Amino acid sequence: MVQHFKIKPSLPLALGWIPYWNLLPLRHELERLVGPEVEFHRGHPAIVNRWLSEGKVALAPCSSVCLVKNSQLEIAFPLGIASSGSVGSVYLGFHHEETGVVDVIKQRQAMLREIFRQGTARSGGDVRRLASFVFKMAATLPPLPLDVAPPLTVTPASASSTHLARILYRLWFGEAAYEMRASSSSGLNTALSLRRPMELLIGDEALIRRASFRTVVDLGEAWRELTDLPFVFAVWQTSRQTMSPYWRERLFEAAELAQARMRVEPCHYVPDPMSVDVNGHPIDFATYWRGIQYRLGPQHFKGLALFLALTRCHQPDTVDDQAVVNIMRWESFAESMQPRA
Numbered sequence: 001m002v003q004h005f006k007i008k009p010s011l012p013l014a015l016g017w018i019p020y021w022n023l024l025p026l027r028h029e030l031e032r033l034v035g036p037e038v039e040f041h042r043g044h045p046a047i048v049n050r051w052l053s054e055g056k057v058a059l060a061p062c063s064s065v066c067l068v069k070n071s072q073l074e075i076a077f078p079l080g081i082a083s084s085g086s087v088g089s090v091y092l093g094f095h096h097e098e099t100g101v102v103d104v105i106k107q108r109q110a111m112l113r114e115i116f117r118q119g120t121a122r123s124g125g126d127v128r129r130l131a132s133f134v135f136k137m138a139a140t141l142p143p144l145p146l147d148v149a150p151p152l153t154v155t156p157a158s159a160s161s162t163h164l165a166r167i168l169y170r171l172w173f174g175e176a177a178y179e180m181r182a183s184s185s186s187g188l189n190t191a192l193s194l195r196r197p198m199e200l201l202i203g204d205e206a207l208i209r210r211a212s213f214r215t216v217v218d219l220g221e222a223w224r225e226l227t228d229l230p231f232v233f234a235v236w237q238t239s240r241q242t243m244s245p246y247w248r249e250r251l252f253e254a255a256e257l258a259q260a261r262m263r264v265e266p267c268h269y270v271p272d273p274m275s276v277d278v279n280g281h282p283i284d285f286a287t288y289w290r291g292i293q294y295r296l297g298p299q300h301f302k303g304l305a306l307f308l309a310l311t312r313c314h315q316p317d318t319v320d321d322q323a324v325v326n327i328m329r330w331e332s333f334a335e336s337m338q339p340r341a
Contacts, residue, residue: 014039015038015040015058015060016043016052016061016062017041017043017061018043020089021203021271021275021285022089022203023081025268025289026294030254034254045159045234048060052238052239058238059243060236062237064234064308065159065308066237074237074239075235079235079294080234081292081293082233082296083220084220085230085291086221087292088207088287088288089206089207089288090200090201090220091218093198093199094150098198099215104144108141108173109172109225112138112141112172115134115137115138119134131309131312132313134313138171138174144173149174149178149181150195150196150197151197152200155200155201158233161200161233162200165200166183167310167311207277207288209277211279229299229303230293230299270285
């Protein structure tokens, strides 16, 4: 371990960085540990994903869905951004006149949870079989009138959250409603609708605007209700480059320090001056950071594999066939991390 730290890279590491509050504790620890050895290239998630694909950065916490959308990218370390339940900064926001839709979603969530439970028992741990079963059985649920489903607006800033929102929308309201209300990336369907859409909010904007919505559906919490698994929003990835042991040790040390400290000493990382929401109230970073995880364990990788398998079922034409092999490998990786008797 000590020898690793003596072998320092000759050039600063070009690190893709998402300047959201969920990574603020990790940035503090990285700057303290490595200082000028890292160059932070800041951009929203979709930009960072592109930079890594183009080779402009060597390492980044990229959207987890990139692992099946871009065959050039590989998991660098079992580190990322995840939550085991409510995440706070990824949600669907509903305005006053659409609050009845939330009751419909709650009812469908209960039905879908039973489908996931049955599928888990039948699949024998094969997430591809489970994903296929879920989509097949969701299509047999009692159909909803098409006008029940509101339009959905998503953000171009985040790939994983957008895919998760669209998968959940299709499971909640059915394929016909999805094709009519939520499949367009241009916003045309929303523009033609007289109804106010439910909006996907992510990152700092989600924390700032939370009070402007009558109610929200937290996507981390919705995922946990269905699967009993964490949701992995981002994973540290490389573009087929091997990271040196030096960087592995530094990243792990920074992540573990940040994850521990933001739970017991969150004030150490709180921005100065204090950040506030749309109503001028201070943002509760202590509560927010308690729901964020950087270190990924076996349950995280099971959740990741299931999300990627659902993505493949949802959009089979846009996912590389190599994803099937990769999902199996990631599942094996998760199993290998299980403590042995």
